[in-house]
Amino acid sequence: MTENKNLMAVQATPQTSAVNLFDPQQFAVVQRMSSLFASSALVPDNYQISKVGKEQAVANCVIALDIATRIGASPLMVMQNLVIIYGRPSWSSKFLISTVNTCGRFEPLKFDFVEKGNLGKFNYVEYEKKWVNNPNGKSYQKTEAVTKEFDGTNIENIECIAYTTTKGGKDILKGSPISLRMAIEEGWYTKNGSKWRTMPRQMLMYRAASFWTSVYAPELSMGMRTVEEVQDFIDITDTAEDVTAQVEAEKLSAANRTPLSFENEQGESLSEPVPEGVDPNTGEILPENPSKTATSVTQEEEEAPAY
Known part of the structure; x- marks a missing residue:
């Protein structure tokens, strides 16, 4: 048999x-x-x-x-x-579960739920991205870890485990346990618009099935994550961005729109006249008698003894 x-x-x-x-x-x-x-x-x-x-x-x-x-x-x-x-190919969780169930190697996936009491209050780490402006115009996003308190007094901590057996076998293949506390600590639950708040049991089954497939049948998913995993994924890598063009645009928008002029309405220069004896281009003080000074310097050079 x-x-x-x-x-x-x-x-x-x-x-x-x-x-x-x-x-x-x-x-x-x-x-x-x-x-x-x-x-x-x-x-x-x-x-x-x-x-x-x-x-x-x-x-x-x-x-x-x-x-x-x-x-x-x-x-x-x-x-x-x-x-x-986000530019990454990913499977829908329903398709991944159906692929496991119809591949012919395993019995259909099953899910075991365990109620572990209320979550209570505990601290968790949340990653926030902040802009860091550099003087050279190349700003970047820096990820900072912020410790926050989660109040789960009225939220029940549910744990889900996906399991099945091979076709014709008796050994139970269990996946990793997924709980609501894990979802909170990993940042899945606290994200804006997260479905973990509205349909926790469904999300627990999806994530448990994904974790099970990654261990026992990775060739079915080809190493790709599910849609829900990619959406919950938090990238903590600091990313640099060249904002030179943005800085130049801000400088142009904030600069004086009317060009400054050093002449009055009659076209006369508003700057003070150059004093006599001063070079108008370089600002150097000219000698009183340039020809006399040049002649005296030449005579001094001729009268100087030669060594």
């Missing part, structure tokens, strides 16, 4: 192979398929020629087809569930 179950599990496992883009024949086939998908109105905007142009749409479809063949999924499903967040 056990051998039959194992045989069924092997047969249910999809045989997948990646697209070889260095093979001219495969590359030509993939390009034709990508052009077909890019002309469809059923794919998201990032894959449509009418939305992003032919070259970008076809290129995006080629990447989606490659991912679909690697994980054994439908290309349309991949396009519908591969989302670009």
Whole structure:
């Protein structure tokens, strides 16, 4: 009986192979398929020629087809569930769970909830970005750690663990426990517009499934995070930004709009006249009799003894 179950599990496992883009024949086939998908109105905007142009749409479809063949999924499903967040490709959590459930290697994912009492009051660290202005015009964002107090007196701390077994196996594969306290300490709960406040149990299941897949089936997610993970991700790296153009624009906007003139309305110069005996260009005091001074200097040089 056990051998039959194992045989069924092997047969249910999809045989997948990646697209070889260095093979001219495969590359030509993939390009034709990508052009077909890019002309469809059923794919998201990032894959449509009418939305992003032919070259970008076809290129995006080629990447989606490659991912679909690697994980054994439908290309349309991949396009519908591969989302670009902050320039990073990420999966929707529902698609990731369905991929695990239908891959043929595991039983469907299950979730275990544990209620651990109220959170109470505790301190957590929140990262805030502040602008640092440099005199050279190259300002940058500096991340500072700020300790704050969270009041969770009326909030229950719930812990969720994703688990399942292999097809035909009995060993339980447990993922990392995810709790509301962890969500608060990691900054997921306190972000503006966070869904952790309105649907905590749903977010716990999504995050627990993502953590489970990263450990037991990373080839299904191909190392990519889920949409919710990318949205909750906090980058604490200091980033520099050249604001020279911005500084110059501020200088122009704050400078005098009317040019200053050193002449009055009659066109006469407002500066004081140059005194007699002063060079108007350099401001040096001229000798009283330049010719006499030059002659006396020449005579002194001639009368000087030669050594």
